[in-house]
Amino acid sequence: MTINRSLRFSVPGWVLIALLLVLCPVQAMAEIPDTFTNLKVFPQDIGKRQLLGTMRDFSTSLGVRCTFCHIQREPGEFDSIDWASDELDHKEAARGMMAMTRTINSELLPAAVGEGGGRVRCITCHRGLEDPRTLNDVLLDTIEENGVEIGIARYRELREQYYGSGSYDFSPMVLTSLAEALAQGQGDMDGAVQVLDLGVEMDPEDVTTHIMKSKVLIFKGDKDGAIASAKKALELDPESEQAREILAQFDK
Ligand code: HEC
Ligand code: HEC
Secondary structure, eight states: OHHHHHHTTOHHHHHHHHHHHHHSOGGGGGGSOSSOSOOSSSOTTOOHHHHHHHHHHHHHHHTOOGGGTSOBSSTTOGGGBOTTOOOSHHHHHHHHHHHHHHHIIIIIHHHHHOTTSOOOOHHHHHTTOSSOOOHHHHHHHHHHHHOHHHHHHHHHHHHHHHTTSSSSOOSHHHHHHHHHIIIIIHOOHHHHHHHHHHHHHHOTTOHHHHHHHHHHHHHHTOHHHHHHHHHHHHHHOTTOHHHHHHHHHHHO
16 A cells, blocks of 8 residues: 555654544555546645545544545445545535635635734634534524524533534533523523523523523513522622622612
8 A cells, every 4th residue: 555655654644544544444444546536626646645634634624424525335335435426415515615715725814814824724614513603503593493492402412412522612601692692682581591591500600691690580570580690690709790780779
């Protein structure tokens, strides 16, 4: 296998092989041809090592296997992958993404911030996900289509699967701003309270979550609830001006 010869002494090559072995079954690497027949974006003379390095990068950036873009004729059989085929739409989408990324890096970024201003990669947007929407957008879209309960269930699923991976931001701010969008944007106070209850469950010590909940409960006319949430916020942060203001309002 020529790939072995060119990689033998280099550490990055070693790492590349190790990662490819994780992504593909061992004997399968040998099945990948040394010459390529359907390149429309890469230069025709691209080396196998560079091409496979980029392919590995695509796979990890999107959190997918090779077969997300390359059709496999027999399920589970690596040998049956037809690398050159363009049958899967994801492969064509990836070509569009390659062109987009290239234009951003060669034209749009330098025009915006000058040369040497860093660069965008697949992972910059994708963060290990096929669908690079932020958690906030995923939840808003889910709630819009299926309601708050399903949105909350989706949050729990994603948190279970992705917490700590960096693919999604699970900081309390995501739920407080989601609640804000529901309350202010859509006048859905009940939905906002449900989301904030989830926030309290996930991060019981987050002061902003309690303050926000208190404010929404005021809107709903739930005075006792609003006071309880403001008191909780003040207990966690005795300096909180917002909590004091809310409580002062009810003292009169
Ligand atoms: C996100 C989509 C995507 C993923 C995932 C992906 N590829 Fe590709 N692959 C492409 C695209 C697009 C091309 C064609 C590039 C071009 O037109 O220049 C390509 C081309 C190839 C080719 C050349 C085929 C030919 O003869 O023209 C090989 C071999 C290949 N990929 C192997 C892999 C391997 C191995 C993996 C998994 C480690 C992988 N690819 C993962 C999108 C992908
Ligand atoms: C500037 C941000 C950005 C960059 C950089 C980027 N993508 Fe994307 N990509 C997106 C967005 C946004 C979508 C979702 C489009 C949609 O379906 O709404 C997407 C969708 C895709 C899809 C289609 C997924 C599907 O489920 O149909 C593929 C494949 C893909 N990207 C591959 C890549 C590859 C490969 C790279 C690097 C060469 C890349 N992307 C770089 C933002 C980006």
